[in-house]
Amino acid sequence: MLEVQGLTRRFHHVTVLDAVSFDLHSGRAAALVGPNGSGKTTLLRCVVGADIADDGEVRFDGDRLVESDPRVRAALACALDDADFFPELSVVEHLELLARAHGVSEPGDVVAEVLSDLDLVAQQDQLPITLSSGQRRRFTLGACLVRPRKLLVLDEPEQRLDVAGRAWLAEKLRDEKAEGCAILLASHDQQLVDAVADTRIELG
Numbered sequence: 001m002l003e004v005q006g007l008t009r010r011f012h013h014v015t016v017l018d019a020v021s022f023d024l025h026s027g028r029a030a031a032l033v034g035p036n037g038s039g040k041t042t043l044l045r046c047v048v049g050a051d052i053a054d055d056g057e058v059r060f061d062g063d064r065l066v067e068s069d070p071r072v073r074a075a076l077a078c079a080l081d082d083a084d085f086f087p088e089l090s091v092v093e094h095l096e097l098l099a100r101a102h103g104v105s106e107p108g109d110v111v112a113e114v115l116s117d118l119d120l121v122a123q124q125d126q127l128p129i130t131l132s133s134g135q136r137r138r139f140t141l142g143a144c145l146v147r148p149r150k151l152l153v154l155d156e157p158e159q160r161l162d163v164a165g166r167a168w169l170a171e172k173l174r175d176e177k178a179e180g181c182a183i184l185l186a187s188h189d190q191q192l193v194d195a196v197a198d199t200r201i202e203l204g
């Protein structure tokens with residue numbers, strides 16, 4: 001489903017990604033691991049089209065992955081940072097808008113379930129900017145879960161989650177795999193990587 005071939009990224013003549021290659025299949029998870037600055041976020045950004053690699057190729061279901069391709073838009077759910085929201089919409093409005101935009105048939109029900117799973121029911125009418133940092137992380141993950149998805153791309157999804165949140169996350173990601181979703185994540189959480197990842201990709 002996802003093929004990464006020879007991905008190379010340089011910043012000011014410093015090579016951050018040096019011909020990284022891997023395949024990821026449906027129902028499997030690959031974890032990018034490595035120290036701070038080893039290129040995990042850069043790789044995720046190149047995969048989803050938020051950054052452009054200097055060399056190499058990313059293919060999705062056989063074709064070069066293009067962010068604007070409707071097939072990619074329908075299948076790719078990514079959470080790269082917590083600032084990617086409409087500032088004027090409440091938590092519940094934002095999630096419902098996303099679900100509707102992706103053609104979910106009962107957006108209200110799906111959103112209510114995700115809010116409950118993420119323990120954000122009491123915060124659903126707040127603006128995202130007013131959430132605590134851990135709640136904002138949950139909200140960012142929620143945005144991936146209210147829409148259809150075949151590939152989840154997550155940058156340190158464990159960040160700022162409490163103990164219960166991390167346990168929930170590991171179980172949720174295992175469920176996603178069981179449903180046939182492919183997961184590419186960057187993580188510093190060894191426990192999460194052990195629980196979820198089929199493959200580890202060491203950077204740096």
Ligand SMILES: Nc1ncnc2c1ncn2[C@@H]1O[C@H](COP(=O)(O)OP(=O)(O)OP(=O)(O)O)[C@@H](O)[C@H]1O
Binds near residue numbers: 034038186
């Ligand atoms: N736009 C940019 N311009 C210059 N250097 C950059 C740019 N983006 C990233 N870098 C550098 O590329 C390297 C890799 O950064 P990246 O954010 O991918 O690391 P990471 O593995 O995700 O780190 P962390 O574990 O700290 O999140 C770092 O040295 C960073 O400073």
